[in-house]
Amino acid sequence: MSTSATGVMLRGARLVFWYAVFAAVSIVANLGSQSLAFHLYHGAHAVLLSVWVGTGVGLVVKYLLDKAWIFRYEHRSVVHGARTFALYVAMGLGTTLVFWAVEFGANALFHQEAARLAGGALGLVIGYITKYQLDKRFVFA
Template sequence: MNTIVASRTALVTWYALFALVSMAANLGSQKIAWQIYSGSFSIPLAVCIGTGVGLVVKYVLDKSWIFRYEHRSVTHGVHTFLRYVAMGLATTALFWATEFAAQVLFQSETARLAGGALGLTLGYIAKYQLDKRFVFA
């Protein structure tokens, strides 16, 4: 029993750490993108760039360290990544809705990034279950 609890605790700890790394990559790349370009549609563009960066970082970490998943071929790897992206669509909608709601309500970059962090946290909780059942099964 202690082994199961220890392994579950380790899994949750690593997953949370990797979620934080991915969130930092996402929000950091958003900030950089927004600093480079602050014209029309700069916020949606920054959010899309951040989402892409965070997605790739989280996929690599989850595949390698959380699920210890091996691809059988390049084609299998592409299909796995596409399933990962598909499972992330709903969680991305939650993340974006939370981030954009914070922007509309508080009209500040700090609030928008805080809303993004909240949305990412909620999304990652759901994403783990989806990935476990449908992507890395």
């Protein structure tokens, strides 16, 4: 194997490592804020509200980390930045539906917060694997 091929493999391995670390940070932010919201509000639709809060927090955390450290992407202007974020959100709609389906499915099956959060974590991992490819091709291209 050539030196340049080895360098490419090492860069790829580093990218996978840091993407996984940032995905884990985002998952903790998402599920932590979900749990906090769920414990602060016990009214009607508490689970739904907590999932919305967690999704929003996780989205912003993951976007900022991906933009700066994974894709090393610079905005040309505020408008360009807003468009990039909107495209990032749009690319995440399908993966968010997968995440929610797994989380709400676990909640419906087990009726326990721990099971719901575990389902959420699994759904997020599945979604992030897909989302990387979408972001690479369409958002931060």
